[in-house]
Amino acid sequence: MELIDTHTHLDFADFDADRGKVLERSRALGVGRMVVLGVYQKNWQRVWDLVQSDSRLHAAFGLHPVYLDEHRSADLNELGDWLRRCAGHPQLCAVGEFGLDYFLPQLDRGRQQVLFEAQLKLAVDFALPALLHVRRSHAATIATLKRFRPARGGIIHAFAGSREEAREYRKLGFKLGLGGAGTWPQALRLSKVIADLPLDGVVLETDAPDMAPVMFAGQRNSPEHLPAICAALAGLMGVSPETLANASTANACALFNWQTTVT
Numbered sequence: 331m332e333l334i335d336t337h338t339h340l341d342f343a344d345f346d347a348d349r350g351k352v353l354e355r356s357r358a359l360g361v362g363r364m365v366v367l368g369v370y371q372k373n374w375q376r377v378w379d380l381v382q383s384d385s386r387l388h389a390a391f392g393l394h395p396v397y398l399d400e401h402r403s404a405d406l407n408e409l410g411d412w413l414r415r416c417a418g419h420p421q422l423c424a425v426g427e428f429g430l431d432y433f434l435p436q437l438d439r440g441r442q443q444v445l446f447e448a449q450l451k452l453a454v455d456f457a458l459p460a461l462l463h464v465r466r467s468h469a470a471t472i473a474t475l476k477r478f479r480p481a482r483g484g485i486i487h488a489f490a491g492s493r494e495e496a497r498e499y500r501k502l503g504f505k506l507g508l509g510g511a512g513t514w515p516q517a518l519r520l521s522k523v524i525a526d527l528p529l530d531g532v533v534l535e536t537d538a539p540d541m542a543p544v545m546f547a548g549q550r551n552s553p554e555h556l557p558a559i560c561a562a563l564a565g566l567m568g569v570s571p572e573t574l575a576n577a578s579t580a581n582a583c584a585l586f587n588w589q590t591t592v593t
Contacts, residue, residue, distance in 0.1 A: 426461025460484035
């Protein structure tokens with residue numbers, strides 16, 4: 331069973347002490363490829379250096395809305411420069427992580443929208459998928475995507491929306507990223523939505539080191555937890571873990587233009 335973790339932050343200091351061992355354990359459990367997402371200008375080089383050390387790691391670069399106060403006006407130009415320099419490289423897979431966060435009231439929504447639209451334009455210009463952070467901002471996100479319509483689509487990270495919002499994203503060419511949040515018993519609304527999602531519309535992720543599943547509550551999340559997450563979500567969807575793993579892997583490979591089998 332091959333799994334792809336479509337959303338990790340393996341470059342974070344949480345993994346500095348044992349990153350190599352985490353990769354070894356994850357691969358032994360079938361998690362072959364992983365996407366490492368940049369979140370602000372200062373960690374893009376760290377992300378790139380990490381993925382260059384392992385051909386099964388892939389990079390995305392973006393300006394995350396939670397770090398809004400750290401982003402400088404020049405960072406958008408530099409993001410374009412990074413994408414230009416890495417264009418065509420097999421380990422550059424997307425623009426991200428970026429998007430809209432309406433959960434944290436201190437984050438200026440106008441500034442977020444400007445950054446969101448500018449990065450969507452980069453995804454369009456460089457013909458790359460967009461890996462989106464969407465927190466309590468589905469209506470604004472969907473409305474903006476309908477204006478920009480990135481041809482390569484992307485992933486709605488940590489999807490926690492409604493059935494109707496799921497349908498809208500799928501119409502726009504986006505996959506829904508599912509991870510640890512759906513494993514918690516109190517996530518009743520989300521579990522009902524997940525149960526109705528079609529297999530061709532989802533990809534699996536951890537968001538490591540964050541968003542640990544219930545079976546690893548209070549622990550650092552890790553790509554090595556993806557098989558357990560897959561099994562729990564498969565139970566919600568009424569399919570076998572192998573069926574969900576195969577569907578997620580095929581969906582991720584189609585999105586990123588990867589071969590299905592790791593070489």
